[in-house]
Amino acid sequence: MAVTREDIVAEARAWIGTPYRHQASLKGVGCDCLGLVRGVWRAVIGEEPERAPPYAPDWAEALSGEPLADAAARHLIAIDRDTFREGDVLLFRWRANLPAKHAAIVTAADKMVHAHDGAAVAEVALAPWWRRRLAYAFRFPGVAN
Amino acid sequence: MAALALSIAGAAAGNAVFGPTGAIAGRLIGALAGNLIDQMLFGRRERVLEGPRLSDLEVMASTEGAAIPRVYGRARLSGQVIWATNLEEVVGSDQQTSGGKGGPKVTTTTTTYSYFANFAVGLCEGPIGSVLRVWADGKPLDLVGLTVRTYNGDEAQTPDPLIVAKEGDAPAYRGLAYIVFERLPLADFGNRIPQLSFEVMRPVGRLERMTRAVTLIPGATEFGYEPATVVQQLGPGQSAPENRHITYAASDVIASLDEMQALAPNIERVAIVVAWFGTDLRAGTCRVVPGIDNRVKATYGGTWSVAGVDRASAYLVSTVDDRPAFGGTPSDSSVRGLIAELKARGLKITLYPFLMMDIPADNALSDPWTGASSQAAYPWRGRITCDPAPGQGGSPDGTSAAATQVNAFFSGGADEWNYRNMVLHYASLAADAGGVDGFLIGSELKSLTRVRSASGVYPAVNALVTLAADVKAIVGSGTVVTYGADWTEYGAHVVDSGATEVRFPLDPLWASSSIDAVGIDYYAPLADWRDDGNQLDGALTDDPHQLSYLAGNLTGGVEPLFVVDGEREEVDPFPWLFGSAGGDQHNRIAEAHQR
DSSP states (O other), rough: OOHHHHHHHHHHTTTOOOOBOTTTTTTTTEEOOOHHHHHHHHHHHHHHHHHOOOOOOTTHHHHHHHHHHHHHHSEEEEEEGGOOOOEEEEOSSSTTTTTOOEEEEEEEEEEEEEEESBEEEEEOOOOOOHHEEEEEEEEEETTTO | HHHHHHHHHHHHHHHHHHHHHHHOOOOOOOHHHHHHHHHHHHHHHEEEOOOOSSSSSOOOOOOOTTTOOOOOEEEEOEEEEEEOOOOOOOEEEEEEHHHTTOOOEEEEEEEEEEEEEEEEEEEEOOOOOOOEEETTTEEEOOOOOOOEHHHHHOOTTTOHHHHHHHHHHHHOOTTTTEEEEEEEEEEHHHGSSSOOEEEEEOOOHHHHHHOOOEEOOOOOOOTTOOOSOOOEEEEETTTEEEEEOOOSSHHHHHHHHHHHHOOOOTOOOOEEEEEEOOSSSTTTTEOOOOOOOSSSEEEEEEEOETEETTTSSSSSSEEEEEESSSSOOOOOHHHHHHHOOOOOOOEEEEEEEEEOOOOOOTTTOTTTTTTTTSOOOOOOGGOOOOSSTTTTTTTOTHHHHEEEEEEHHHHHOTTTTTTHHOOOOOOHHHHHHOOOOOOEEEEEEEETTTOOTTTTTTTTHHHHHHHHHHHHHOOOOTTTTEEEEEEETTSEOOOOOOOEEEEEEHHHHTTTTTOOOOOOOOOOOOOOOTTTSSSSSGGGGGGTTHHHHHHHHHSSSSSSSSSSSSSSTTSSSHHHHHHOOOOGGGOHHHHHHEE
């Protein structure tokens, strides 16, 4: 079954308002930034291909390498960072020398849906603050257009 | 019982002495003392300690209807809190068991409370350039590691993601410069939002908006170009900043670039000066080497290395009053990091290898210009020449011996530390870093490009033509390659005083297919005004801002400011800029004294 960008965006928007809960992934109840992407995957593609390992809120500060980007590359299609469109997944890094640890789903040319740490899932502007921290962009497999 | 009573008493005492913060401390001390008494009185095997806890999680109020300030230039503002959530409370618990060996075993559970604040502070009318320093309770606040978003108050700014996530929807506060703090830890501020003030910069000048290119100096700085933080380790437990002397960015160069772009938003191009050191004014014996300012310095966050040379084996620059005369050559990794940083900002880059003459005052080098037994201290590279210099008795100028000396400067020496080595190293570095937009193969080798090996033959110019071709082959056709000729060098060479022979030595270089532009370092003698009233232009006009007077100076009449033996030599042209010989190494480009 082909996946459309509209499906992904609609599903991501359906999560808006879900409270932030570390490691969770349940629409309307609680999720973190990765949980949002996992939930959208379940809705538009199917069963999750891999179980996310337990991780601490500060795992990116404590580990080396790029575990989040590596996991994304296993299941999503890496694209050029500047060519993302609605429905694509973005990964952000907070500081230049740390691995990417935050994920969001593009919903428009200048907007994205993400789970804001300590708050809730929200659709926000892809402001310069975010663009400066953009590390990777990925596309869901089988996106039709 | 005792715990409760003493806790209240402690809070009252603390409140009287220290205010609300003291009250918390007092309550804690009271609780601890009270628990101790309870422990002794009742001999319980378990005790529970409660850390200080705020009873009220509401944050400070802000004034309704306060005026929005308008800033010109720079100002320190405290702003108005325009949005805040309740303080976020994080509860921690810690259990400790003590006793045993016959005594009672006691388990202590300590509950701690830490608080975080989310809030937005409206500053002033936008658009501003940037917010620089931030003070919290009067002390500088280190913004690195905090999540802080600044909105400059333009008409296109978008709502803050945190406010949107908390409120569901939010205004962008267009036209208002504001700053959002996300989860600011309040432990350092007595668990309340600190009194904040902000250094706001709003450029209003015309010159700033017209500026499109800058040259980044000092050029001699081991880690000054490193975008990441580098710390100098002085000893066990002791450290000093190496490249970070501010609190609002990870390094000095990042803060400088941020401020520059805020101040001059139309900047398109940055030239990075990277300096090696020349050791002699005599071309035949001059070595060109990367240098360090300290042999034993230990650094964390970056390790100095240039062209494969490490700190242990690098050339150590000379000292003035026991301080290094120059900063060291920028570490290769810092130059690569800076190139990547500038590219990420969308700026074009010119890489500018530079030669500083590290010749200290007490040298025993024979002076090619005078025959004296010692060369003038820290001269300009424009004074490198053959030995003796053209015009001096016994000069090899006009013979093949002059070519031998000049070629030794460019490519000679068993150790390979020559001029070509420096320039080709940076050409390779630029190519490795993904390419640059412009590249200088050198500048102001004024007395070298005038040396002849035969009538009309200038070996230094030939060497530069070869070097330009070699650099072009490395950096590629997309990079503009040129040479920065001194403004007295780029044109005619009047060979004899009667002007019977006039040549244009640099023409073969400018005509080279590897050179894309004619480069001239131009120091126009526009004006001469000084604080002490001793200006030479006082005779021309009373008004230094008069355009017709300035235009007249530009097009004629006034002698160059930099004349070694002329009438202006007694007046140091830029005393405030270059300092005295013993001054700050970073501000001193000593060559200026020799012009």
